[in-house]
Amino acid sequence: xxxxxxxxxxxxxxxxxxxxxxxxxxxxxxxxxxxxxxxxxxxxxxxxxxxxxxxxxxxxxxxxxxxxxxxxxxxxxxxxxxxxxxxxxxxxxxxxxxxxxxxxxxxxxxxxxxxxxxxxxxxxxxxxxxxxxxxxxxxxxxxxxxxxxxxxxxxxxxxxxxxxxxxxxxxxxxxxxxxxxxxxxxxxxxxxxxxxxxxxxxxxxxxxxxxxxxxxxxxxxxxxxxxxxxxxxxxxxxxxxxxxxxxxxxxxxxxxxxxxxxxxxxxxxxxxxxxxxxxxxxxxxxxxxxxxxxxxxxxxxxxxxxxxxxxxxxxxxxxxxxxxxxxxxxxxxxxxxxxxxxxxxxxxxxxxxxxxxxxxxxxxxxxxxxxxxxxxxxxxxxxxxxxxxxxxxxxxxxxxxxxxxxxxxxxxxxxxxxxxxxxxxxxxxxxx
Amino acid sequence: xxxxxxxxxxxxxxxxxxxxxxxxxxxxxxxxxxxxxxxxxxxxxxxxxxxxxxxxxxxxxxxxxxxxxxxxxxxxxxxxxxxxxxxxxxxxxxxxxxxxxxxxxxxxxxxxxxxxxxxxxxxxxxxxxxxxxxxxxxxxxxxxxxxxxxxxxxxxxxxxxxxxxxxxxxxxxxxxxxxxxxxxxxxxxxxxxxxxxxxxxxxxxxxxxxxxxxxxxxxxxxxxxxxxxxxxxxxxxxxxxxxxxxxxxxxxxxxxxxxxxxxxxxxxxxxxxxxxxxxxxxxxxxxxxxxxxxxxxxxxxxxxxxxxxxxxxxxxxxxxxxxxxxxxxxxxxxxxxxxxxxxxxxxxxxxxxxxxxxxxxxxxxxxxxxxxxxxxxxxxxxxxxxxxxxxxxxxxxxxxxxxxxxxxxxxxx
Numbered sequence: 117x118x119x120x121x122x123x124x125x126x127x128x129x130x131x132x133x134x135x136x137x138x139x140x141x142x143x144x145x146x147x148x149x150x151x152x153x154x155x156x157x158x159x160x161x162x163x164x165x166x167x168x169x170x171x172x173x174x175x176x177x178x179x180x181x182x183x184x185x186x187x188x189x190x191x192x193x194x195x196x197x198x199x200x201x202x203x204x205x206x207x208x209x210x211x212x213x214x215x216x217x218x219x220x221x222x223x224x225x226x227x228x229x230x231x232x233x234x235x236x237x238x239x240x241x242x243x244x245x246x247x248x249x250x251x252x253x254x255x256x257x258x259x260x261x262x263x264x265x266x267x268x269x270x271x272x273x274x275x276x277x278x279x280x281x282x283x284x285x286x287x288x289x290x291x292x293x294x295x296x297x298x299x300x301x302x303x304x305x306x307x308x309x310x311x312x313x314x315x316x317x318x319x320x321x322x323x324x325x326x327x328x329x330x331x332x333x334x335x336x337x338x339x340x341x342x343x344x345x346x347x348x349x350x351x352x353x354x355x356x357x358x359x360x361x362x363x364x365x366x367x368x369x370x371x372x373x374x375x376x377x378x379x380x381x382x383x384x385x386x387x388x389x390x391x392x393x394x395x396x397x398x399x400x401x402x403x404x405x406x407x408x409x410x411x412x413x414x415x416x417x418x419x420x421x422x423x424x425x426x427x428x429x430x431x432x433x434x435x436x437x438x439x440x441x442x443x444x445x446x447x448x449x450x451x452x453x454x455x456x457x458x459x460x461x462x463x464x465x466x467x468x469x470x471x472x473x474x475x476x477x478x479x480x481x482x483x484x485x486x487x488x489x490x491x492x493x494x495x496x497x498x499x500x501x502x503x504x505x506x507x508x509x510x511x512x513x514x515x516x517x518x519x520x521x522x523x524x525x526x527x528x529x530x531x532x533x534x535x536x537x538x539x540x541x542x543x544x545x546x547x548x
Numbered sequence: 549x550x551x552x553x554x555x556x557x558x559x560x561x562x563x564x565x566x567x568x569x570x571x572x573x574x575x576x577x578x579x580x581x582x583x584x585x586x587x588x589x590x591x592x593x594x595x596x597x598x599x600x601x602x603x604x605x606x607x608x609x610x611x612x613x614x615x616x617x618x619x620x621x622x623x624x625x626x627x628x629x630x631x632x633x634x635x636x637x638x639x640x641x642x643x644x645x646x647x648x649x650x651x652x653x654x655x656x657x658x659x660x661x662x663x664x665x666x667x668x669x670x671x672x673x674x675x676x677x678x679x680x681x682x683x684x685x686x687x688x689x690x691x692x693x694x695x696x697x698x699x700x701x702x703x704x705x706x707x708x709x710x711x712x713x714x715x716x717x718x719x720x721x722x723x724x725x726x727x728x729x730x731x732x733x734x735x736x737x738x739x740x741x742x743x744x745x746x747x748x749x750x751x752x753x754x755x756x757x758x759x760x761x762x763x764x765x766x767x768x769x770x771x772x773x774x775x776x777x778x779x780x781x782x783x784x785x786x787x788x789x790x791x792x793x794x795x796x797x798x799x800x801x802x803x804x805x806x807x808x809x810x811x812x813x814x815x816x817x818x819x820x821x822x823x824x825x826x827x828x829x830x831x832x833x834x835x836x837x838x839x840x841x842x843x844x845x846x847x848x849x850x851x852x853x854x855x856x857x858x859x860x861x862x863x864x865x866x867x868x869x870x871x872x873x874x875x876x877x878x879x880x881x882x883x884x885x886x887x888x889x890x891x892x893x894x895x896x897x898x899x900x901x902x903x904x905x906x907x908x909x910x911x912x913x914x915x916x917x918x919x920x921x922x923x924x925x926x927x928x929x930x931x932x933x934x935x936x937x938x939x940x941x942x943x944x945x946x947x948x949x950x951x952x953x954x955x956x957x958x959x960x961x
Contacts, residue, residue, distance in 0.1 A: 195896030220889045222889045224865055236881045455625050467597045471635035485896055487589040
């Protein structure tokens with residue numbers, strides 16, 4: 117009988133890790149170059165699906181994958197102290213280049229000795245390129261070969277151009293362990309294939325995103341302490357994704373991101389592209405699926421072979437009074453919780469579940485800042501626990517059973533969404 | 549819970565101890581003490597888990613009923629105390645009516661009822677409804693219901709009404725207290741109303757003392773103000789005679805408390821009069837205006853600071869802590885520049901860090917006060933803080949003047 121909620125049993129797990137490591141040693145990358153800022157050691161691979169678990173070594177410590185990275189947009193994670201996050205076992209978080217580049221700005225970050233020091237976070241950081249925010253926050257963004265031209269929020273500056281070089285320059289000042297190239301994002305809902313093709317396709321041999329990668333790699337100042345990840349583009353067109361992946365895998369990088377998804381496309385289209393991209397990308401390097409963080413998506417995409425995820429959802433929904441559980445979400449604002457003296461989740465070991473009842477949280481959510489801190493802590497603990505369950509079950513060769521039970525618990529009426537069924541069938545899991 | 553005063557001389561700074569025995573464990577809290585002001589059972593912005601990083605010493609949480617009113621029905625179904633319900637079962641709790649950090653709306657009186665202003669509007673409490681809450685919350689300490697809606701400008705009619713109501717409330721609440729097994733163990737404090745009228749104060753005290761002395765463990769000098777940030781700037785001279793008169797009349801072996809965001813200098817002056825208990829609402833109002841306490845507690849230090857506003861643009865590149873050498877988490881690990889950044893981008897962590905520092909500093913301030921009483925050096929400390937405060941006032945007024953002057957010059961150009 118396997119217990120995927122058992123988090124205490126660490127000795128056994130370590131042994132399991134070790135034996136699994138011996139079995140699958142052949143697939144792992146050897147630590148040959150000392151200067152390499154990313155070592156990706158695969159510990160176990162699922163025999164049924166494409167899921168794998170690894171220990172990734174970055175300049176600010178280890179990261180166990182598959183990993184969920186919460187988003188600390190402006191150099192802070194929604195009221196949580198880094199001391200609390202360390203205590204919870206968080207190994208990596210994300211920060212946003214666009215926001216940090218605006219305030220406090222690269223000069224102050226450089227003077228502070230980088231974002232790790234500025235925000236007192238000694239573990240790993242990942243920054244995005246800033247391009248996504250421009251396209252999503254600023255309607256007036258215009259993308260040219262040179263970069264992304266947009267209207268500055270600061271009216272005095274007028275038009276500002278974010279180039280691949282400038283993005284790396286800011287990310288060098290921030291100093292995150294993993295940084296992203298500026299990519300040419302096209303909304304998945306854009307039907308214009310010619311426009312998308314421009315993002316990826318060969319005009320001069322290879323696509324714009326690839327050309328921008330080359331420009332980024334050229335100006336990168338800290339290749340020994342910061343990893344640039346390129347981003348596979350091509351929206352929902354398989355042929356374009358193939359070209360993009362082929363071009364990018366010819367460059368010397370330590371990991372890859374799958375971009376341009378999670379932008380409003382249907383789930384039926386979404387999973388197929390993820391499935392394709394993990395097939396196209398090399399096995400011995402981490403794959404990062406950007407902007408994905410719902411529990412079901414994490415489980416399915418882990419099965420499809422994704423190693424890293426990020427999303428604002430768990431922390432954002434906490435601020436609206438929503439608590440995550442293995443069987444779905446609880447909206448604690450609902451009147452039915454007023455006399456409910458249970459914790460959010462009996463099985464959760466976070467401080468919020470140890471100390472508080474749903475009734476108490478019901479009375480303070482969306483009214484007091486502490487309520488937001490308490491739900492943020494719980495939701496982060498939930499994401500961490502879910503990822504640990506995924507990793508442990510992969511290690512124990514129980515991943516398919518874990519997925520079956522997880523999906524069944526979430527949909528006890530077996531009314532499974534078709535995309536979940538299809539995606540899992542594609543990696544040989546038949547639902548209960 | 550019992551109060552023991554070390555010296556029973558009237559109207560002088562005094563040391564005492566609040567002793568709470570529950571089962572086998574005994575907790576002792578030294579006075580003058582500062583209660584931790586809470587909203588919804590938490591120090592604003594600070595979860596109990598985070599507070600552990602500030603202090604591990606036993607504390608008393610001040611629970612304003614107005615911030616917990618929404619739990620009134622829930623608590624009648626809950627099988628525990630308010631400290632368990634708010635997630636801090638090892639804390640001691642003290643229930644009070646109003647929130648000292650928020651201005652209490654005046655007026656709206658109804659016979660035998662007191663209005664409180666919750667997020668969802670006005671709620672009228674009479675003695676019975678109030679005692680129902682005390683009974684279901686089961687705090688360690690509580691105040692009898694009172695009408696404290698008076699201040700310097702209150703007319704005689706309002707003062708008389710406040711005293712009359714308070715006397716009636718005291719009587720009604722105590723009747724309930726005597727009958728209830730749950731309430732018997734609690735530390736009870738009687739509020740003294742009467743605004744700025746000595747005669748009314750005297751009348752209220754006489755009536756309170758009429759009660760069996762064994763039933764009342766302490767008093768609250770109520771009705772000095774209507775709470776909120778303005779209390780910080782109340783000139784001590786205005787309350788001095790009322791305070792001295794009241795404290796003088798009260799039995800010296802009982803605990804004597806005030807509520808509100810008094811400035812540090814006025815806290816010392818109140819201690820000099822013999823007040824034993826305060827609250828941390830001052831930390832809250834400072835944090836809300838993005839200010840951190842920087843007044844020196846160690847008198848050997850040369851620093852002339854009193855308070856800094858972390859929003860000030862001059863701190864954007866100041867990579868030093870709020871106070872160099874301060875042992876709080878915010879000062880040990882974070883810089884002024886970082887907190888300034890958090891404030892400019894309106895992040896939740898800014899008030900968390902400022903509050904961690906302010907609470908830490910304020911608790912230290914009270915420790916220093918107790919030390920000074922023990923060494924008989926409270927006068928020197930008062931002078932020292934007064935000097936710092938004057939300096940700070942001079943500096944802020946002159947910088948305001950400078951600004952006005954430079955603006956005028958700008959206009960002329």
